[in-house]
Amino acid sequence: MNGPQDLGGRHGFGPVVPEDEDIRFHADWEKRVLGLTLACGALGHWNIDISRHARESLPPAVYLGSSYYKIWLRGLEALLTQAGEVTEAELQAGEMQQPGLRPERRMPAAVVPKVLASGGPANRDGPAPAFAVGDKVRTKNHQPAGHTRLPGYARNCTGTIIAVHGCHVFPDSNAHGRGEAPCPLYTVRFDATELYGPEADPTLTVSIDAWEPYLDRV
């Protein structure tokens, strides 16, 4: 979607502000948002693509005006509401008014190390890749209203396949409950001049990871 999340190449956001690596959080509530977001994933109402889509679907002014943990909180509230686990009225009141739907799936503390250490791999069996390393490809002018992981700055551009990753879950499908639809995933490298025009840094190349449906052979 052409939403506020699609930030690559945009102007006007000011300087980057480096920070000491020992700083993990900026407030205690940020810690709770991290923990709640991961813990609620165990309820099984959504996948990673649905959760990303919930965040990018926030109103643009809210998204761009919020710290990332605030975006996560707003996203989590939306996901829980859509799943029927929490109601708007409960969020307004700050207290439970009806039972939860899936308490049997609650993540117990004892399994946290195992869950975090095993993660959720996205590779799957699927069709053979149409492209090989070295092939020239052109990204489509792909602008769905729903979720996609083809960034706007890399649409309609010619690049080179530099890696083939096998088949991965396709976010454009998985974010909308239409199944994982695994398809080949590639790393595609572009010259910056192809992405931004002749004034771009001639020493710069940018790569994206792109699923086969985003690509056409040149």
Next chain:
Amino acid sequence: MHDHPHGDSELDEMTARVRALETILVDKGLVDPAAVDAIIDTYENKVGPRNGAQVVARAWSDPAFAEALAQDATTAIASMGFEGRQGEHMVAVFNTETTHNLVVCTLCSCYPWPVLGLPPVWYKAPAYRARAVREPRAVLAEFGVTLPEDTAIRVWDSTAEVRYLVIPARPEGTEGLDEAALAELVTRDSMIGCGQAKSPVAS
């Protein structure tokens, strides 16, 4: 937000809002607060950029490991015990005298958690996400890094579940150092591509 006394009625808006959500979820039996504590403890105290620094130090010290890292970073990194959430599909990219690598996620905040921990706030903020793919030299200058004009810059936008770890160049004057001493020179920012490893004199 609550009509019963907490003794902390001065809570700021975000603290109150998060506490309300957690209260609802715990009362419904959907969240175990001890699990939330365990998740926080993992990423506050256990999993962080010192993991990645060990990977880099080994890559500098052991050519066979560096080769394994280049061929299959997920397996090589897992052999050191670093694996899991947001590190399921790892790729290591190596800085050289002529090439500098920089990692970003323009669409959200994708980051290699098992080796670097949670992303820093600037990595998730619009300025870095907007500019890293377009004017990385200007971004690097804000980190105090100036590259030669002819250095090739490769930016990696993490648009899928592949996660990138930059292996910075080994600093001069480190020939006699063991892995533990080398790891001390490896900063988090250097593993994102926003810095260089420290020289032993400066450290």
